[in-house]
Amino acid sequence: MGIYKSLRKKVTDKTAVITVVGLGYVGLPMAIAFAKKGYKVNGFDTSTKRIDNLHKGISYINDVSSGEIREVVKSGRFHVSGEETILSGSDVLIICVPTPLRKTKVPNISYVVQASRTVARYLRRGQMIILESTTYPGTTRDVILTILRKTGLALDKDFFLSFSPERIDPGNPDYDFTNIPKVLGSFTEDGRKLGKELYSKVIKTVVDVSSPEVAEVTKLLENTFRIVNIGLINEFSHLCHKLGIDVWEVIEAAKTKPFGFMPFYPGPGIGGHCIPKDPVYLSWKARKVGFETRLIDIAAEVNRNVPTHMVERIITILGKYGKKVHGSKVLILGVTYKKDVNDLRESPALDIIKLLAKKGADISYHDPYIPYLDIGGIRSESIVLSKKTLRTFDIAVITADHSSLNYKEIVDCSNLIFDTRNILTKLNLTGKKTVRL
Numbered sequence: 528m529g530i531y532k533s534l535r536k537k538v539t540d541k542t543a544v545i546t547v548v549g550l551g552y553v554g555l556p557m558a559i560a561f562a563k564k565g566y567k568v569n570g571f572d573t574s575t576k577r578i579d580n581l582h583k584g585i586s587y588i589n590d591v592s593s594g595e596i597r598e599v600v601k602s603g604r605f606h607v608s609g610e611e612t613i614l615s616g617s618d619v620l621i622i623c624v625p626t627p628l629r630k631t632k633v634p635n636i637s638y639v640v641q642a643s644r645t646v647a648r649y650l651r652r653g654q655m656i657i658l659e660s661t662t663y664p665g666t667t668r669d670v671i672l673t674i675l676r677k678t679g680l681a682l683d684k685d686f687f688l689s690f691s692p693e694r695i696d697p698g699n700p701d702y703d704f705t706n707i708p709k710v711l712g713s714f715t716e717d718g719r720k721l722g723k724e725l726y727s728k729v730i731k732t733v734v735d736v737s738s739p740e741v742a743e744v745t746k747l748l749e750n751t752f753r754i755v756n757i758g759l760i761n762e763f764s765h766l767c768h769k770l771g772i773d774v775w776e777v778i779e780a781a782k783t784k785p786f787g788f789m790p791f792y793p794g795p796g797i798g799g800h801c802i803p804k805d806p807v808y809l810s811w812k813a814r815k816v817g818f819e820t821r822l823i824d825i826a827a828e829v830n831r832n833v834p835t836h837m838v839e840r841i842i843t844i845l846g847k848y849g850k851k852v853h854g855s856k857v858l859i860l861g862v863t864y865k866k867d868v869n870d871l872r873e874s875p876a877l878d879i880i881k882l883l884a885k886k887g888a889d890i891s892y893h894d895p896y897i898p899y900l901d902i903g904g905i906r907s908e909s910i911v912l913s914k915k916t917l918r919t920f921d922i923a924v925i926t927a928d929h930s931s932l933n934y935k936e937i938v939d940c941s942n943l944i945f946d947t948r949n950i951l952t953k954l955n956l957t958g959k960k961t962v963r964l
């Protein structure tokens with residue numbers, strides 16, 4: 528049997544061994560989803576801490592419960608290791624490693640390179656490799672394929688290679704890995720059909736495109752669409768504030784148009800592993816071909832400045848109550864980059880804290896997902912909220928609107944609240960002491 532037929536059979540009858548390289552926000556939920564469907568799944572991660580947690584059956588990702596991990600481990604279908612030998616015997620290898628930016632704001636694909644070299648050491652005839660990490664167009668072809676070819680094995684004759692971007696939205700209870708349509712781009716027809724067959728086992732809709740590059744840019748278009756529109760609404764919000772117009776009311780009214788408008792909402796700034804940096808991957812690649820992505824660059828700059836505007840607003844609000852920011856007791860509510868996640872990466876709340884600290888504010892924070900915070904070498908602890916403690920702060924600033932907070936108590940007991948997420952209006956809890964963005 529040829530490699531296509533034999534791999535297809537394994538995928539179809541679920542005897543294919545799937546190895547997920549990188550068990551983070553993307554890799555872990557996917558590994559669990561395949562294991563739940565009956566595949567034998569191996570997980571490899573270079574983080575000893577994460578592997579230790581998984582061995583203990585403890586989840587470090589909100590969207591995966593510890594119970595789910597224990598269940599698939601108990602079923603014998605999920606094994607993890609920090610030793611790369613776990614890759615041997617795999618039929619499918621899916622790479623989900625980080626793609627951050629370097630300090631110089633250029634793509635850092637060293638994790639992808641390292642993971643691909645690890646995969647290359649275990650590459651054998653009849654395997655399918657898929658990259659899921661978000662990256663610039665050409666990475667799958669120029670970086671991964673080049674590394675894999677050095678083994679002497681040939682694309683399509685010996686192995687298949689595809690790119691399939693992950694689209695998960697951590698903390699979103701309505702969508703997970705299994706019900707978000709998946710885009711997949713492969714080099715050859717057989718790779719495309721095999722990739723589609725594999726993902727179709729766990730995902731209802733798989734959208735195949737003509738090449739890995741189309742799939743790579745599809746993901747970047749999606750995230751560019753978000754950064755530009757978030758930048759637009761953040762700028763709009765700033766303008767409305769200057770004009771004395773309520774931006775939230777404007778959005779609600781604009782939303783009534785049944786076509787041609789999609790609501791985006793202002794906030795304290797952008798964060799997470801995707802929106803602040805993925806479009807930079809595209810603008811970096813664009814410069815390589817002599818193209819300037821002006822819209823992306825401006826949106827990124829507008830969004831970068833939002834935490835500074837937030838601090839200006841806090842200073843103005845305190846001033847209205849006769850208080851100076853220097854020496855004021857400020858409570859930051861929610862430090863993660865968005866609600867109901869435990870992810871601090873690029874969180875605008877951290878910038879707000881740093882800027883307020885520079886102005887001499889006395890800052891505390893509360894976040895049910897982040898017990899400790901280390902900012903600039905200073906470690907602080909999430910305070911326990913109580914009626915008594917809430918009363919001690921000059922102002923509370925809602926920066927991540929986690930669902931589990933007791934907003935009624937926060938409103939009842941705080942002296943002043945600045946709500947950058949508009950959660951209090953949604954909960955009908957606004958009053959004299961509450962100011963929304």
Ligand SMILES: NC(=O)c1ccc[n+]([C@@H]2O[C@H](COP(=O)([O-])OP(=O)(O)OC[C@H]3O[C@@H](n4cnc5c(N)ncnc54)[C@H](O)[C@@H]3O)[C@@H](O)[C@H]2O)c1
Nearest residue numbers: 549550551552553572573574624625626641642660661693
């Ligand atoms: N977090 C999201 O919401 C999200 C959504 C869509 C796409 N993505 C993209 O998916 C990719 C992964 O993101 P994430 O949020 O899961 O990152 P993460 O940091 O949570 O997880 C990545 C994991 O890879 C491990 N790792 C690093 N190098 C490795 C190597 N050489 N071999 C094995 N493991 C290695 C890390 O220890 C870590 O546990 C990124 O490209 C990101 O842009 C993320």
